[in-house]
Amino acid sequence: MKIELEKCQIEEIPTLSCFEDDGLQKPLIILSHALRDSKEYWQVKLEALAAAGYYAVALDNRGHGERKDKDSGARLFIDGGVNVYEVRKL
Numbered sequence: 001m002k003i004e005l006e007k008c009q010i011e012e013i014p015t016l017s018c019f020e021d022d023g024l025q026k027p028l029i030i031l032s033h034a035l036r037d038s039k040e041y042w043q044v045k046l047e048a049l050a051a052a053g054y055y056a057v058a059l060d061n062r063g064h065g066e067r068k069d070k071d072s073g074a075r076l077f078i079d080g081g082v083n084v085y086e087v088r089k090l
Contacts, residue, residue, distance in 0.1 A: 003050045005043070010059070014066040015039060018046035019055045026055040033058065035082070038065030 005018045016039045019026060029049055031042045042058035049056035060067045 003047055005047065005050075014060045015057050016043065016046060017055065017057045018043075018050040020050055020053070026053060029054045029056045031056065031058040032061060033064065036064070038068075040065070 002021055003018060004021045005016065007014070007016055009015065031039075031045065033039065033041045039058040039060045042056075046056045046058055063069065
């Protein structure tokens with residue numbers, strides 16, 4: 001069977017999903033990236049999880065990847081440090 005990698009949206013959240021298209025039900029694994037990354041960070045791991053029999057999904061957290069706005073970096077990082085208040089809002 002072929003491993004499928006799909007880019008789609010779940011409600012307003014951009015995602016990458018990866019699975020083996022064999023018609024069987026699979027356990028779901030959701031991956032969330034760290035600061036300054038995006039769902040694409042997980043692509044290799046998504047493919048490995050799909051090959052191991054999982055339905056794996058990575059998402060863009062608020063303020064990251066396709067959900068990033070022009071002010072995201074300025075709000076999250078101040079004077080070389082992390083603005084914990086803004087990170088918690090994510």
